[in-house]
Amino acid sequence: MEKETYRVLAINPGSTSTKIALFENKNCKTERVIRHKAGELEKYSAVSEQKDFRMTYIENFFTEEQIDPSELDAVVGRGGLLRPIESGTYLINEKMLKDLAGKTANRHASALGGIIAAEIGKKYKIPAYTVDPVVVDEMETITKLSGIPGIERRSAFHALNAKAVARNCAGSLGMKYEDGRFIVAHMGGGISVGAHRYGRVIDVNDALYGEGPFSPERSGGVPLCQLVEMCYSGHYTKDEMLALIMKQGGMLAYLGTNDLKEVEEMIRNGDEFAALVMDTMAYQVSKEIGAMTAVLEGRVDAIILTGGLAYSTRFTGAIKQRVDQIAPVITWPGEDEMLALAEGVLRVLRGIEKAAEY
Numbered sequence: 001m002e003k004e005t006y007r008v009l010a011i012n013p014g015s016t017s018t019k020i021a022l023f024e025n026k027n028c029k030t031e032r033v034i035r036h037k038a039g040e041l042e043k044y045s046a047v048s049e050q051k052d053f054r055m056t057y058i059e060n061f062f063t064e065e066q067i068d069p070s071e072l073d074a075v076v077g078r079g080g081l082l083r084p085i086e087s088g089t090y091l092i093n094e095k096m097l098k099d100l101a102g103k104t105a106n107r108h109a110s111a112l113g114g115i116i117a118a119e120i121g122k123k124y125k126i127p128a129y130t131v132d133p134v135v136v137d138e139m140e141t142i143t144k145l146s147g148i149p150g151i152e153r154r155s156a157f158h159a160l161n162a163k164a165v166a167r168n169c170a171g172s173l174g175m176k177y178e179d180g181r182f183i184v185a186h187m188g189g190g191i192s193v194g195a196h197r198y199g200r201v202i203d204v205n206d207a208l209y210g211e212g213p214f215s216p217e218r219s220g221g222v223p224l225c226q227l228v229e230m231c232y233s234g235h236y237t238k239d240e241m242l243a244l245i246m247k248q249g250g251m252l253a254y255l256g257t258n259d260l261k262e263v264e265e266m267i268r269n270g271d272e273f274a275a276l277v278m279d280t281m282a283y284q285v286s287k288e289i290g291a292m293t294a295v296l297e298g299r300v301d302a303i304i305l306t307g308g309l310a311y312s313t314r315f316t317g318a319i320k321q322r323v324d325q326i327a328p329v330i331t332w333p334g335e336d337e338m339l340a341l342a343e344g345v346l347r348v349l350r351g352i353e354k355a356a357e358y
Contacts, residue, residue, distance in 0.1 A: 006349050007071065009120070010341040011058065012078040013112040016041070018054050020061050023342040030065050031338065047106045051115055058116065069124040073349060076341045077118075079133020080111030084155060087136045087163060087200070088356035089344040092118045092128045096358040110134065129355065131344030132159040134208070138200040143295075156208040157192035158307070159201070164340035165306045165332045166196050172330075173302065180301045183292045183327070185285055185319075187309035188335070189258060191215040193288040195295040203295045205288060210245045213284035216258035216309070219249030220284065251277055260312050267314075282318035289323045300327035307335055 005024050012019040021031035034057045044050045062069055069075075076089075081104050082096065090096065092114050105111035114130045121128030136159035144152050162184040163177075170177040178199035185193045191213045194204035205212025205221075214220035231241055244253065252258045254277045255266070266274035293300055303323055305316050310333040320329045347353040 003073070003349075006073045006346060008342045008345050008349075009067075009069070009072050009075045010077075010338045011075070011113050011116055011120075012337055012341065013050075013054060013109045013116070015109050018057055019338060020058055021338040021342070022065070022067060023339070025346065026339065026343060028339065028342075032061055047109050047111055048101045048115060050109070051112060051119070054112060055116060055119065058120070069120060069126070072124070072126050074127045074129060074345050075117045075120045075124075076129045076131060076345045077113030077116055078110045078160070078337065078341065079114055079130035079135070080105040081108055081156075082133055082135050082358070084135050084137035085133070085358065086356065087132055087138060087159065089129050089131045089348045089353060090358050091355045092121070092130055093358055096130070099358075108134075129345050129348070131341050132163055134159060136163075136201065138202060139204070140202050143203045153211070154206050154209070155201070155204055156206045157194055157201070157204045158186035158188070158190070158207065158335075160337050160340050161306060161335040162186050162192065162194055162196075162201070164336065164343065165304055169302060169304050169330050169332060175301070181296050181299055182302050182304055183289050183296070183300055184304045184306065185289060186335070187215070187285065187305065187307040187315075189215060189217045189308075191218075191220070191281075191285060191288075191307075191309075193285065193292055195292040197296060203292065208246060212288050214250035214281060216251045216260065217247055217249065219245045219253075251281060260309055260315065264312065264314060278315060279318055282315050283322070286319050286322035289319070289326070293326050298326075303327050303329045304332055305329065306332040308333075310334070 008023045010021045016036055018034045022029045080100050082099050097118055100111045100114050117128040134156055137155035139155050146153050166182050166184050167177040170180045182196040190207040192204055192207035194201045210219055212220050255274055263274050263278055309315050310331050316331050348355045
């Protein structure tokens, strides 16, 4: 007999924060966002070394909220840069933990989500999961060739939020996600625009390593010969070039801030270049939506704008002006990755889906 109420702990480590939430079914009973000062994390040479530091905050959360972890039905952590996998809810196993502690996974704090969830699961004898990590790869073969043998296009995008928002939007339209054709633009520190066809993301720009629109922190696609010239100019190290592409490019490089609210204030104060940068970013998102329209053969049920930048009516308005003749545009600001993590686990606990194996 199915339980009426499932209690799930969700953990989402970020580069400067640790988010923790306790869910009873889809209801968040209590949550906490711990902001970490730069100096606290800089002393760790690798992301995986931060585990014990962050675990202390989670154990304090249990104590202060009077939570007995052994009474939880499951724990779920945000997934890191694993090997490409299908979308789904994965029971964390030793093979996944080995990859989460590897060099590639150590590039982003999300790897700690699975590592910490597994430790809590082992300690309190409850199952530990991860849901739709950024490496979800459902791209079709035709999308993979890049034009240079040895370089293959990869799927690296905001899978967790993009799929959760698409499911919710499909429901609001009276249809199932698996029956629809959607374009989802997740717009945050990085921007990914994906073509969702019948429950699978068949094409999406690599939002981490330099494809698609530039974003508040990332370069997006740039003229390659000029990039090669910069690499060999002697003015930049390899790490500096990678940082320019992944963390210090885009709006930050042009305007010195990755905060869209600050840029909007600059525009209100008459800064014409700030207006140009914002409008160009919106223009490039629109172009990527147009490209995904071609991927979906021009048949699109809805275009969904989500992520933190979707709170800006100026920014979303500039996109809608260019794409609203393609399909209805739905604005779904922010992200609810904690709920998306919990929902993925609930689908497994209720027998709606079977846990996938890494």
